[in-house]
Amino acid sequence: MRLRRARCLTCYWHDGLFVVHPYPQGTPSTVHPAAAEVLTAFDEWLDPETADRSLPHLTAETVREAVRSLTEAGTLLAEGSCEAVRDEETARHWRTWAPEASFFHYATQDIDDRQPAGAGAAGFRDPAPDPVLFTGYPDAPRVLLPRPIAGLDAPYGQVLHARRTHRDFSDAPVSLGTLGVLLAAVFGPVDFIDSGRAALYRRTSPQGGARQELDTYLGILNVTGLDPGWYHYNGLEHSLELLAVGLTRDEAAVLCADQEWIGAAAFLVVLAARLERMSVKYATPRCYRVCLLNAGHLGQTFALTATALGLGPAETGAFRDTPVARRCTLDNTGHTPLHVLAAGHPGPGGGNAPPTATADAFGATRLSGSTT
Ligand SMILES: Cc1cc2nc3c(=O)[nH]c(=O)nc-3n(C[C@H](O)[C@H](O)[C@H](O)COP(=O)(O)O)c2cc1C
The missing domain is CATH 3.40.109.10 (NADH Oxidase)
Incomplete structure (x- = not known):
């Protein structure tokens, strides 16, 4: 079975640990930083044996173990799987907004039960005192x-x-x-x-x-x-x-x-x-x-x-x-x-408003129907 690195993947360090964080539905996992090299090998669809040959300085056992844990973490996707199709689709839809906007969107999606954010929830309380209610510059004129x-x-x-x-x-x-x-x-x-x-x-x-x-x-x-x-x-x-x-x-x-x-x-x-x-x-x-x-x-x-x-x-x-x-x-x-x-105060240009849509503009517009 061939595997590929998820297109929708962000890797970072958090609390000293290396984290791989696939999205949209993935969760963050900590892995050894060397796993990044194994992920690099799977830029395109590749079977694990070929990947192993491209990483001669790593033992076959190390690569096998890395591939197993990276697959489990959702960062290596199987060709033809639902996850791979969704990954491609997500990358296509977010285009040039990825990875910054798409990562933020999906990484903060769904309420995390460990950190309640709802109005009814107790919420998290930093032990530090609350910041001042009103910002002020007492020495300013x-x-x-x-x-x-x-x-x-x-x-x-x-x-x-x-x-x-x-x-x-x-x-x-x-x-x-x-x-x-x-x-x-x-x-x-x-x-x-x-x-x-x-x-x-x-x-x-x-x-x-x-x-x-x-x-x-x-x-x-x-x-x-x-x-x-x-x-x-x-x-x-x-x-x-x-x-x-x-x-x-x-x-x-x-x-x-x-x-x-x-x-x-x-x-x-x-x-x-x-x-x-x-x-x-x-x-x-x-x-x-x-x-x-x-x-x-x-x-x-x-x-x-x-x-x-x-x-x-x-x-x-x-x-x-x-x-x-x-x-x-x-x-x-x-x-x-x-x-x-x-x-x-509004100027004589009446707000510099754009012109009203004409028949020509409507002619160039798909008013409804499928988005694809
Ligand atoms: C969050 C936000 C950002 C906007 N940014 C710009 C901008 O950078 N430049 C600009 O000319 N208008 C900007 N606008 C105005 C919109 O273009 C405008 O609201 C839109 O054309 C609809 O016109 P209306 O506000 O008169 O209803 C922004 C509006 C919003 C709400």
Whole structure:
């Protein structure tokens, strides 16, 4: 029977042990690091005897034993087996996203009973004390924001349908009052709850575990009363803490992967995860997914709230993480950017919206049917 190394396989060291981790349905197994050489020999379909001949410095017994344990671990697949077909299919579907995205997806799939992550589960508790509830920069110069209450009474249905991603902004500055309402409504605390161990806060967006691991940083370009530069929104104080002076349209565009339009926004918002706030309670790596989902929730609430305030919202997944982190003074190790939002007063281009689909566009579209 011929065997081949799984296409969907990631190998790494964990706690000093060499781990082979096939996916989608495989589980991690520890093997001797020399097994990597045996796996290398099975790049294409090969019978174990031929593989043995290509590894002359290993005894036949060693190769036989390695092949047995690697097959058991799901890293060597038998030609024609269901596992081999699924492996090929998975590799085909994930294409250029593999191995990074596919490994993360499948390695964190299904709830691991040893590390409960569900809302009802007790969860994991790191013995270390919980990180502070609100990130703060006590030594930074700060601007306490006004606390107007007006501006959010537009009808919900109207806001929902008016929300569009804007890529065209006017030169009109956003007022500090409007920015204050937006920040408080989207990122500020709404109420405080007892987690059974300490206080947590809730926002207007659902956030998995209410851990509030996402901190809010701002790149200010065109806001009345604020110098262009980088700030942190302190939700406890409802203040902006100045981290670094200076931000230009060009820099904003470069940070957002050369998207020129974003430089015309009045401000950028960087959502940065303070990972330990989540991981101190939930040890399972699956919860990184929850951090990403949480960022999406905040993004949508930001877009709707900005719309209700008459601003044009935008968001981007395309940004240069390392310099963005540097500008927000983040270490980018345990405190790392996940999402970038932006807003400003809409420009005359009506949001730079894409054209409405025409008969030609529909003619080039397969509207339904099989995906293959
Ligand atoms: C997570 C996320 C990432 C996005 N990234 C970009 C981006 O990098 N550049 C961009 O121009 N638009 C980006 N957008 C905006 C989408 O292109 C936009 O939402 C989509 O075209 C639908 O238009 P609408 O938002 O007006 O409904 C992003 C939207 C989301 C939710």
